[in-house]
Amino acid sequence: MRGIFLFILLTGYASAFQQVAGPVVIGAEIGGEAVGKHILINDENQTISVGISAEGEAAKFLEFEKRINIAPFSSFELQVEANLKNYAGAAGKQLEGFITATKEGGDGGAVSIALALRKQVIIKPLAKPPPSPSPSPTQIIQIVVTSPPTAEKPFQFDNFALAILSLVIIVIAVIRFSSRK
Numbered sequence: 001m002r003g004i005f006l007f008i009l010l011t012g013y014a015s016a017f018q019q020v021a022g023p024v025v026i027g028a029e030i031g032g033e034a035v036g037k038h039i040l041i042n043d044e045n046q047t048i049s050v051g052i053s054a055e056g057e058a059a060k061f062l063e064f065e066k067r068i069n070i071a072p073f074s075s076f077e078l079q080v081e082a083n084l085k086n087y088a089g090a091a092g093k094q095l096e097g098f099i100t101a102t103k104e105g106g107d108g109g110a111v112s113i114a115l116a117l118r119k120q121v122i123i124k125p126l127a128k129p130p131p132s133p134s135p136s137p138t139q140i141i142q143i144v145v146t147s148p149p150t151a152e153k154p155f156q157f158d159n160f161a162l163a164i165l166s167l168v169i170i171v172i173a174v175i176r177f178s179s180r181k
Contacts, residue, residue, distance in 0.1 A: 016044040017103045023120035024099065026082040030091055030125050038078040038119055040101055042070035048103050052078065056097025058123045061087060064099070082123045091127035096120065 020039040028034035042048050048070050054062045063081040070076045080099065089095075102116045 027124045028082045033083045036080045041075045051102045058095040058097030095123040
């Protein structure tokens, strides 16, 4: 019976701290940096403190907050930056690792319970696009754009003149038909 109670206690405790599924995938140009997002969720009714760490081949290229606080019943979007300024490898080779979010837990008597969530991180180094050549003074071409000559438009009534003319015709027609009776 005691084992069942402990299992229920631990599963209830574990479900209060969660993360969004799927790996964090970051594509960054070699020599540059890019940002990915890792979302952590606190379903407890109190603020929790979470320590963040990284391991694996990708860890030395990752930058992020090492400790965060998540408000009750809310989520936190951890910005994970991949900095490839010192990367000397080839483009297209994936760097893989893990981010671990550890919530120091409550107290189980003499034992402290910690909950750790691991998230896979994949950095995809991308080749830099080739620089576009800048024009040399001999390559600059001056282009002069001229508009074609405008032909004179034939005389046109504007809308106001047409409205006045229409009104005059209507008034004449009303006077004429009313005088026939």
